[in-house]
Amino acid sequence: MLEDKIKKVIRDVHDFPKKGIVFKDITPILSKPELVHEIIEKLKDQVAHLKIDAIACIESRGFWFGTILAYEMSLPIIPIRKKGKLPHKTVSVEYDLEYGSATIEAHDDAIGKGVNILIHDDLLATGGTASAAADLIIQSGGIVAGFSFLVDLTFLKGKERLRSYSPNMISLIEY
């Protein structure tokens, strides 16, 4: 099964980004082109029933599979980046982290009114970043068509947090 193949390749890195955290490192997947192709096929299948006009890809790890998925589906890519990285006029949302806060941005002309947008990131943890991305889309007049992740750390209950934005929450593998 694809799920098992992916789990075999994902690498646990202890104490990253800080002590006590076991980080799921998906970069070994990138060195296996056949696996990347299988994953893209699966991600595509998972969202085939949704109405999607564009894919919002969250910096930076969300750029890897998000841009390829958009390419494969011939859809526009909306880059969602950390504060100060996008050069033109932006819309932004600030959100709370465990300690402090973070801000994500999109170009203000990147999210069209009434456009159905799939939000993609590599990994769903508490859902803080993904819900901020959803707020950004709604604030700009877009519609959250759903969420797509490679990995869902289910014990952090991210999907519960995202449910109010869209019932369409898809992940390839769960821990």
Next chain:
Amino acid sequence: MLEDKIKKVIRDVHDFPKKGIVFKDITPILSKPELVHEIIEKLKDQVAHLKIDAIACIESRGFWFGTILAYEMSLPIIPIRKKGKLPHKTVSVEYDLEYGSATIEAHDDAIGKGVNILIHDDLLATGGTASAAADLIIQSGGIVAGFSFLVDLTFLKGKERLRSYSPNMISLIEY
């Protein structure tokens, strides 16, 4: 011509990231799936004669077209990231910026010995980051197969700096 189409879409942003700089914003390309497809076809054509075993994509803008190009060519993706972003054991190269310095990293098992690697980034300016990426590859026993950029700011003479690594320096459009 594709070059003209791209130039029409790229947006000049004045005083980004700091006063006096005219930044070439390629994000409007991402909203045009057909143009993205044409660009990937062209990038692929440009490197078709080279022996390439993997594509090193430079964070973050190099991830956009670099990962798609690798996907389209069924090649491994080697992410080159800023210091502290890659979770596992890394190799790194520090290089000078106009003010201060920066460090880029790759996972130490991502670059195989004798592997022919194409370095991709969105834009070539002075070539500082690209040459640091080349140093990283050589230091790890890899071979620099060439460089691929969307944009070359020719007045900054980046290609002169990169020539010693590989004669294969390809860009889609020049300013």
